[in-house]
Amino acid sequence: MDALDILTNLDHCFPYFQPVFSADEHRVIGYEILGRYNGGGQVISLGPFFQDNNIPEEYRLEVDNTVLAKALELAIGLDPDVLLFVNRDADLLIHDSGEEFLQFLLKFQEKGISLERIVLEIAMDESKDEMDHLLNYYRTFGIKIAIDKLGDESSHLDRIGQLKPDIVKVDLMPLRSMNPPPAYQDTLYSLSILARKIGATLLFKNIEMIYQLQFAWQHGGRYYQGFYLEKPLSYFIPRDILKDKLKEEFHEFIVYEKKKLESIFAITESFQVKLQEILTKNRKSMNFEELLKSLSKDLDHVALRMYICDDDGFQLSPNMFKNDGKWELQPAYTGKNWSWRPYFLENMIRMRNDKKGILSDLYCDIETGETTRTFSFPLNAHEYLFIDLTYDFLYQHDSLL
Structure with a gap:
C-alpha cells in the first residue's frame, strides 16, 4: 500500500467500527473507530499507514481527520449514550497543544456528538509526561481518556496511577493458551x-475465544471487544444483538464461579472442624512447639509451614517447616513481626470477631517460590495459628488454584 496513493485518494478512506460490549448491560456501549482504505476493490487497514513515522505528521493527520469526520457524520444517528473510541498518536496531538483535535470535535458537538461520548485512546508507550496537561485539559470538556496497549508486558502501573485514565484497555492476544503463566495473571x-x-x-x-471472555470477566473486565463478539464493520449493529448470548454465557461463568467458591468454603469449613477437634483434644496440655509437632502429624500431606502469632503479628513460636519431606523446627523466626503483610491485621480482627478461620487467596511463597494459600485460625482472642498449604494439596483440590 503506497502512502501517496492514499493521500491522493482520500475519498477511498473510510471508517470501520468495532463494537464494544458491556458486562453489566450485555449490549453495545460504544464503537472503536478504525481506518480503512479501498484499494482496487480490496479493503485494507490503515493501521500501518498511521504507525509509519517515515510519513510526515501532517499527511497522517489529514488521513486521520478524513476517517474521523466520516465516522462522526455516521454516528450522529446513534443513541446519545453510545461512546466513540478515537485513536490518536500522541505526537500528532501535542504538535499544536491539541487545539486542532479539540476544535475538530467541537464542530461535531454542534451537530449532536457530545464530547462526553468521545473516548480518546493513547498508547501506553506514547503517554509521555508532557501529555498530562493536555489530557487534563481535554477532560474539562468531558472527553474520556483510555490507555491502550497493555498485555503481558504491562509494567506501567505507576504511570497509569499518575494519569488516572477513565478506561484501561488490556490486550488478550498473549492469552493464546488456556493456562496463562502465573505472572500474567498476577499482573492483571x-x-x-x-x-x-x-x-x-x-x-x-482481542477476545477471540470464549475462555478469553471468561478470563476477562473473572479479572474485573466491564467492557469487551474482539472477533469472538463481533469483527469491525462498516456499519453499526443493533445494540442488543448479543444480549441473549452474553446473558447465557455470563450465567455459565457465574455458575462456575459459585461452584468454585462453594468448594473453597467447604474446604475452609473442613479445616475449621479438623483443627477444632485436634485442639480440643490436645491444646491444654501442650506448649506451642508440642502443638505444632502434633499438628504436623495430622497435616503431614497438607501443610508446608506452620507457626503461631499474637494479635499484633509477633510470632510466638518457631516455624514448623517441611524440608525434603521431613518436619523441622526453625527457632530463628520466633519474635518476627508480620503485621506489614497486606490484610494481616484486618484478618486478625475478622477471626477474632467471627471466631472462625480464614483461607487466603493464592500467592507465591517468598522463600520457596511455591504457589500456596494460608489457612489462619484463632486459638483464642490473642493467639493465632497459620498454616501454609502445599501446592500438591491445592492441585488435588483444583478449585483452590
Missing part, C-alpha cells in the same frame, strides 16, 4: 486492583 490482578482504586474501567480487547 494488580491492574484490576489499581483500576478499582483510581476509578478506571477495564476494557479487554
Whole structure:
C-alpha cells in the first residue's frame, strides 16, 4: 500500500467500527473507530499507514481527520449514550497543544456528538509526561481518556496511577493458551486492583475465544471487544444483538464461579472442624512447639509451614517447616513481626470477631517460590495459628488454584 496513493485518494478512506460490549448491560456501549482504505476493490487497514513515522505528521493527520469526520457524520444517528473510541498518536496531538483535535470535535458537538461520548485512546508507550496537561485539559470538556496497549508486558502501573485514565484497555492476544503463566495473571490482578482504586474501567480487547471472555470477566473486565463478539464493520449493529448470548454465557461463568467458591468454603469449613477437634483434644496440655509437632502429624500431606502469632503479628513460636519431606523446627523466626503483610491485621480482627478461620487467596511463597494459600485460625482472642498449604494439596483440590 503506497502512502501517496492514499493521500491522493482520500475519498477511498473510510471508517470501520468495532463494537464494544458491556458486562453489566450485555449490549453495545460504544464503537472503536478504525481506518480503512479501498484499494482496487480490496479493503485494507490503515493501521500501518498511521504507525509509519517515515510519513510526515501532517499527511497522517489529514488521513486521520478524513476517517474521523466520516465516522462522526455516521454516528450522529446513534443513541446519545453510545461512546466513540478515537485513536490518536500522541505526537500528532501535542504538535499544536491539541487545539486542532479539540476544535475538530467541537464542530461535531454542534451537530449532536457530545464530547462526553468521545473516548480518546493513547498508547501506553506514547503517554509521555508532557501529555498530562493536555489530557487534563481535554477532560474539562468531558472527553474520556483510555490507555491502550497493555498485555503481558504491562509494567506501567505507576504511570497509569499518575494519569488516572477513565478506561484501561488490556490486550488478550498473549492469552493464546488456556493456562496463562502465573505472572500474567498476577499482573492483571494488580491492574484490576489499581483500576478499582483510581476509578478506571477495564476494557479487554482481542477476545477471540470464549475462555478469553471468561478470563476477562473473572479479572474485573466491564467492557469487551474482539472477533469472538463481533469483527469491525462498516456499519453499526443493533445494540442488543448479543444480549441473549452474553446473558447465557455470563450465567455459565457465574455458575462456575459459585461452584468454585462453594468448594473453597467447604474446604475452609473442613479445616475449621479438623483443627477444632485436634485442639480440643490436645491444646491444654501442650506448649506451642508440642502443638505444632502434633499438628504436623495430622497435616503431614497438607501443610508446608506452620507457626503461631499474637494479635499484633509477633510470632510466638518457631516455624514448623517441611524440608525434603521431613518436619523441622526453625527457632530463628520466633519474635518476627508480620503485621506489614497486606490484610494481616484486618484478618486478625475478622477471626477474632467471627471466631472462625480464614483461607487466603493464592500467592507465591517468598522463600520457596511455591504457589500456596494460608489457612489462619484463632486459638483464642490473642493467639493465632497459620498454616501454609502445599501446592500438591491445592492441585488435588483444583478449585483452590
